[in-house]
Amino acid sequence: MDQARNAAVAVIEEVFERGAYSNIALTKVLRATNLRDIDRRFCTELVNGTVKCGASLDWIISKFVTRPLDKIAPKVLSILRIGVYQLKFLDRVPPSAAVNTSVEIAKTVSIGASKFVNAVLRSILRDPSKAAFPTDDSPQSLALRTFHPTWLVERWITQFGLEQTKKILDADNQPPPITLRVNRLKTTRAELIDRLRSIGADAQPSALVEDAIVCRRLGALENFAPLTEGLCIIQDESSMLAARAIDPQPNEFVIDCCAAPGGKSTHIAELMGNRGMVIAVDVHEHKLKLIAENSARLGLKIVKPILLDAREIGDEFKGRADRVLVDAPCSGLGVLRRKADLRWKKNPIEFEQLSKLQSEILSSAARALKAGGVMVYSTCTLERAENEDAVEKFLSEHEEFTLIEQRTLLPTVDGSDGFFCAKLKRQ
Numbered sequence: 001m002d003q004a005r006n007a008a009v010a011v012i013e014e015v016f017e018r019g020a021y022s023n024i025a026l027t028k029v030l031r032a033t034n035l036r037d038i039d040r041r042f043c044t045e046l047v048n049g050t051v052k053c054g055a056s057l058d059w060i061i062s063k064f065v066t067r068p069l070d071k072i073a074p075k076v077l078s079i080l081r082i083g084v085y086q087l088k089f090l091d092r093v094p095p096s097a098a099v100n101t102s103v104e105i106a107k108t109v110s111i112g113a114s115k116f117v118n119a120v121l122r123s124i125l126r127d128p129s130k131a132a133f134p135t136d137d138s139p140q141s142l143a144l145r146t147f148h149p150t151w152l153v154e155r156w157i158t159q160f161g162l163e164q165t166k167k168i169l170d171a172d173n174q175p176p177p178i179t180l181r182v183n184r185l186k187t188t189r190a191e192l193i194d195r196l197r198s199i200g201a202d203a204q205p206s207a208l209v210e211d212a213i214v215c216r217r218l219g220a221l222e223n224f225a226p227l228t229e230g231l232c233i234i235q236d237e238s239s240m241l242a243a244r245a246i247d248p249q250p251n252e253f254v255i256d257c258c259a260a261p262g263g264k265s266t267h268i269a270e271l272m273g274n275r276g277m278v279i280a281v282d283v284h285e286h287k288l289k290l291i292a293e294n295s296a297r298l299g300l301k302i303v304k305p306i307l308l309d310a311r312e313i314g315d316e317f318k319g320r321a322d323r324v325l326v327d328a329p330c331s332g333l334g335v336l337r338r339k340a341d342l343r344w345k346k347n348p349i350e351f352e353q354l355s356k357l358q359s360e361i362l363s364s365a366a367r368a369l370k371a372g373g374v375m376v377y378s379t380c381t382l383e384r385a386e387n388e389d390a391v392e393k394f395l396s397e398h399e400e401f402t403l404i405e406q407r408t409l410l411p412t413v414d415g416s417d418g419f420f421c422a423k424l425k426r427q
Helices: 003-018 022-032 037-062 074-089 095-106 111-126 139-146 150-160 162-172 189-198 237-246 263-271 285-297 310-316 350-368 388-397
Strands: 178-182 202-205 212-217 232-234 252-256 276-282 303-307 321-327 369-379 401-409 419-426
Touching: 003 022, 003 037, 003 074, 003 095, 022 037, 037 074, 037 139, 074 095, 074 111, 095 111, 139 150, 139 162, 150 162, 178 189, 189 202, 189 212, 212 237, 237 263, 237 321, 237 369, 237 401, 237 419, 252 263, 263 276, 263 285, 263 303, 263 321, 276 285, 285 303, 310 350, 321 350, 350 369, 350 388, 369 388, 388 401, 388 419
Parallel strands: 252 276, 252 321, 276 303, 321 369
Antiparallel strands: 178 212, 178 232, 202 212, 369 419, 401 419
């Protein structure tokens, strides 16, 4: 049996049937299997592609079966999804290989399941026009062709217009680069770029932020020396702008309200020259370890992880902070190119819940600031309701604050993840 495809089926079943995050489920399965490197890469490609195509694969399958998809056994449906992904989107895989390996895996369920899988996949091969997506620009058609939920396409068309939405949808399906934030306490960007290029990496200085290096080719990261030595940390260009916007100074008292895994907290500490105090707050105890590990690897001694609900920061640190960063929990719709499964996990109802939480955290963070203090609010979403509207609502309720500046980054314009950042000052 094909081990890579079999492992991929196990991951897809975890993701679609039990709601697992694809990266976590994939890591777990790969650690439990003894796959060669080439098979690990192929399994990863199958999982990421199948997850990204999601509902579009189900639409194709529904054209060739007579029963509702929820009446198909979960493992069999996972086998079909991976089989259809190979037939439709992996040109380098021969159709016969995609069909035959799917049938073999289905035999582990039952002979009937293998016959069913064989019939569906061969029907798709015989009648490809039936599996073709519509070509018009209706939200439903765009959603199918670009692997997004229809409700999100409709929402973005309202917010950005049709042409900009089409560009955003396409950008979500492009492979993102790996971006590194240079630890300026240990090296310079130029020195690190030279080292990366010496080991064959395609490393370029970011045009967006002076702390970043953009890599289109880097290789395996598990034992990547510059990371283990603390010379850099993986972080998207856009999220580096939050620490830059807050502009922390040496010997200040700074709070990062939703800090895990510590990218922004450590950036703030670096910009402070490792002098002062950075309180890195998170509500999940197991994530505090990540903050501590990242801080230690980068050689930062002023980051203090604290277990606390961000909505209680104003009471715990009332009037003490020079600066506060609120990198708020959000829908994450600006990072779909990196987290493809998020597009299928979100729903419109969530925005109301998130807006309430974001408002509560902002109000709490405001109470922690000294007079004259600076607060930065940031998200990794494109949603106006979570960005500009959230800031407007906060300002309407807190007359002691003024907006200094705000910025929205779009992947189609800036080449980064989707991101929003607003800088406010307490009078």
